[in-house]
Amino acid sequence: MPRLAAGDRREALVEAALRVMGRDGLAAGTTRAVVAEAGMSLASFHYVFASRDELLAELVRRVVGRELATATAALDAAAIDPAAGPADCLRAAARGYLGHLEADPGAEQLMLELTLHAVREPDLRPVAREQYRAYAAAAAALLERAAARTGARWRGPLAEPARVLVTLVDGATTTWLVDRDTAATRATLDAAVDLLVARYAVVPA
Amino acid sequence: MPRLAAGDRREALVEAALRVMGRDGLAAGTTRAVVAEAGMSLASFHYVFASRDELLAELVRRVVGRELATATAALDAAAIDPAAGPADCLRAAARGYLGHLEADPGAEQLMLELTLHAVREPDLRPVAREQYRAYAAAAAALLERAAARTGARWRGPLAEPARVLVTLVDGATTTWLVDRDTAATRATLDAAVDLLVARYAVVPA
DNA sequence: GTCTATATGCAGATAGAC
DNA sequence: GTCTATCTGCATATAGAC
Structure with missing residues (x-):
């Protein structure tokens, strides 16, 4: 994975979350499902979001x-x-x-x-x-x-x-x-x- | 716990679920939380309900x-x-x-x-x-x-x-x-x- | 910045003794 | 019918090498 600015990474994760959760529901939108959709590693998620709730707010x-x-x-x-x-x-x-x-x-x-x-x-x-x-x-x-x-x-x-x-x-x-x-x-x-x-x-x- | 008819036990579990889930939300109403509220063991739950979804339907x-x-x-x-x-x-x-x-x-x-x-x-x-x-x-x-x-x-x-x-x-x-x-x-x-x-x-x- | 590996905990469901 | 103990899997979050 290329080095991305934190802002771009947040954006990509939000878009991935929208796809996953829109398809299968909020409960199915686990951090793992979201990073899989975005093609990232789990650690990258927590590098730009402190928690799942922070992603939801955004x-x-x-x-x-x-x-x-x-x-x-x-x-x-x-x-x-x-x-x-x-x-x-x-x-x-x-x-x-x-x-x-x-x-x-x-x-x-x-x-x-x-x-x-x-x-x-x-x-x-x-x-x-x-x-x-x-x-x-x-x-x-x-x-x-x-x-x-x-x-x-x-x-x-x-x-x-x-x-x-x-x-x-x-x-x-x-x-x-x-x-x-x-x-x-x-x-x-x-x-x-x-x-x-x-x-x-x-x-x- | 006394021996209860299956019907009574289902009823008690539904009421307990209503209390727990009304208070803390559907997601917080795990089978464990429900049986704790009802004062039963986890196994009793699965004795009268095949699954959590069956409880939700009732x-x-x-x-x-x-x-x-x-x-x-x-x-x-x-x-x-x-x-x-x-x-x-x-x-x-x-x-x-x-x-x-x-x-x-x-x-x-x-x-x-x-x-x-x-x-x-x-x-x-x-x-x-x-x-x-x-x-x-x-x-x-x-x-x-x-x-x-x-x-x-x-x-x-x-x-x-x-x-x-x-x-x-x-x-x-x-x-x-x-x-x-x-x-x-x-x-x-x-x-x-x-x-x-x-x-x-x-x-x- | 990015990764793999792991810590920790709780979920639904079942086995099998009593 | 009822229980304790356990199986199995996945959750969020973090540690630490690179």
Whole structure:
């Protein structure tokens, strides 16, 4: 193995962990499985990470960052049609998410597993809180953007509908992972979006 | 230890597992930890359960049964006020659930951990599906009862709003477990109930 | 920086005496 | 039916040569 900078090695290990744990679950992502996937030795792992939990914390931060980037990109793409209303934008974003979930279910399941694990571990709890603060902020940004692009506006503070949105995506993910009923999940999200817009948005005539 | 019938021993082990895993998580619920909690020897475990997964399957079935009983009881209690509408009933049921979640967060977290674990294990996948079928049926029964008690009725098949309800409760649970913000979760559920009723219910004047 | 080899401990499951 | 003792394997983490 060539000599790698510590940062590059951390990066490679995070990517390997994502592959292994996405495929077989958080519990299957042992340090040994991760280094095998990365083609490294076990000692190299502990050279750049003090512990497995330190890897998990970095994993969450990295994936959340990636998700946020994907979400804003999807939203921008959805708001191109000038005749679209905020409900159309949000529906398109929801479908985008659902497509991503279908394409790589393991990744989203892993995030849920990580969240539940982090909540149990005192050292990782702050990471989970940060993760959900980021989700809420992203949801608020999504709502704001959907309104701005369609000339609508939202009643009251964004925090409430943003939290409803996060709750819905979380719940829809869990439910879909169990029954894999994409049509039903799409219907649920579509209905939820309509409800959200009906209650919180002011759409110009 | 006295000689116990196999059935009684299974029951005792399931209860012990619920305590240990509710407290410290699914991963901490090793066979050894469970038998220690139950005050039994390790061999007794394998005398009545072929494997740990068999215990987990029975665990899910038992808790789901208990949850369904609690949910219907709470609904009946909520529908006593003759002036209540379906939204009032559902709000009361949501608050009842939230109270239960606050009183014993570990139990609900454990159910989520079990669901995600079951989805990964081929042998347990059918258990998870059964669990969510039961949730959906319970949600439909809840909606039906809320309508019947208040003279309202639902538009279209119950399956769609029932799925929305399950999704919401799932998502609200995850979100609450992370930030423990009861007020925000209550607001989310209240808003969601209003939305649900506005879209799906026909309330008599 | 990178490796092999190892320390240490706990997991699920079983053997076999009583 | 119930127990102690044990088999077997894998976990995280570290020591120390190169």
